[in-house]
Amino acid sequence: MNHRLDGADAPYWQSLEAGQLQLPRCASCRRWLWPAGHRCSTCGSIGMVWEERPLRATVYSWTRTWHRFALTEALDLPYVSIVAEIEDCGIRLMGRMDDPSPDDPAIGEAVVGRIDRTRVGDDAIPTIIWSRAA
Numbered sequence: 001m002n003h004r005l006d007g008a009d010a011p012y013w014q015s016l017e018a019g020q021l022q023l024p025r026c027a028s029c030r031r032w033l034w035p036a037g038h039r040c041s042t043c044g045s046i047g048m049v050w051e052e053r054p055l056r057a058t059v060y061s062w063t064r065t066w067h068r069f070a071l072t073e074a075l076d077l078p079y080v081s082i083v084a085e086i087e088d089c090g091i092r093l094m095g096r097m098d099d100p101s102p103d104d105p106a107i108g109e110a111v112v113g114r115i116d117r118t119r120v121g122d123d124a125i126p127t128i129i130w131s132r133a134a
């Protein structure tokens with residue numbers, strides 16, 4: 001069973017599959033909600049709407065991985081993972097940096113994303129690949 005198809009965040013995965021980023025917000029108080037849930041943690045409403053967001057963010061945190069983990073054989077080492085804070089909504093998402101540069105990302109640096117896939121074992125997971133904004 002693919003848990004990306006039936007969880008509260010299923011619309012997130014479906015939007016990435018369709019080539020865009022959609023994130024949830026409360027239909028009542030309009031607060032952005034992440035992780036996705038079935039009830040607003042602020043006002044208690046159960047009405048959620050999913051809205052497209054541009055793939056623009058700033059680097060909130062990052063790490064460079066030098067050692068192979070199980071099922072990541074398709075990734076070239078080292079690779080840089082970031083937590084990207086999506087512009088104008090404050091939601092933070094995991095992703096990978098496209099830039100093979102030895103320069104470390106800077107906290108707060110602007111990045112732009114594209115959607116690709118990351119092969120993990122037999123699965124190919126939709127992934128936001130971030131690059132330094134021009």
Ligand SMILES: [Zn+2]
Pocket residue numbers: 026027028029030031040041042043044045
């Ligand atoms: Zn709410």
